[in-house]
Amino acid sequence: MSFINLKDKVVQVKIVYYGPGRCGKTTNLEYINKTYRKQIVSEMVSLKTHGDRTLFFDFLPFDMGKIKGYDIKIQLYTVPGQVKYNATRKLVLRGVDGIVFVADAMAKQREKNIRSLNQLHENLQSYKESIFRIPLVMQYNKVDLKEHGIPILPTEVLQKDLNSRLKVPYYEASAITGYNVALTLKKIISSTVISIQKKLL
């Protein structure tokens, strides 16, 4: 749940990047951190293992400017993708306002994407949230690998696997080169802000 401070006129919005291990959630945040450095006042916080895997979460806060006189503070989080860390993923999802599901477009990751999305559905249910109601954007990451001859899933297949019932906005992306990273972010911010506005009116 977003927190709205009527006194200081600040709205805090929590957006979580969710997806299977090594799909590029942290890379998304790192790209945003690098590209929008000017708008970001604080440092990105990463709690990771020595092997650079996310252990708890990454956290990146930034200011989006004002809407109707209210300062919008966006807080981006990632979850740890590794299967064994579901308890931690659940903790990070607490109070979430919007989700980017980062799917790994590599052909061999097909099943992992589906499993991760199913688990997201379950995890949201434990907070009495629904994957069908919460603002959600799909990102099919790593499309750049195609050029390197690595088999990747066509978007139609990913759409059928992950988005046939949800029918949420989706983008092909490459977090490492930055392709569509900003677009994904803009989309999830706008969906989330609209959903918060609706809840308030």
Added chain:
Amino acid sequence: MNYGIVSQEQLEQIDTILSEKLIKLGVDCVIIIDMAGNIITAKDNGESKYDVYSFAALAAGNFATVDAMAKLVGEQEFSLLFHKGQDSNIHFSKIDDELLLISMFGKEISLGFLRLNVVDVIEKIRQLWNKK
């Protein structure tokens, strides 16, 4: 309790309680956060420069971890946490299931004295909410 929107009046009252009871005592910075990592309010002595937003995210994560540990040893909860450093210390205390009070203070304040005041502050904040 609906804490999603706290009225301006409530926030002002909470700020007054925090200033009167903790900042005046010499606490550097007091933050009230929710378990999702949002800041409800933050007060400081005007000198400390903490990145309160990152702090809130980490503190919520920290507390959630400790909560999970409590369950593992068969406890309902560990309602307070204390981190001691060379020059500064952090004290975490649960206000209710959703809210957490965090105080950052130096070595000139004794932990016991701080705890007494924190208990008082929490009691006052709870009363404020119940009045609603």
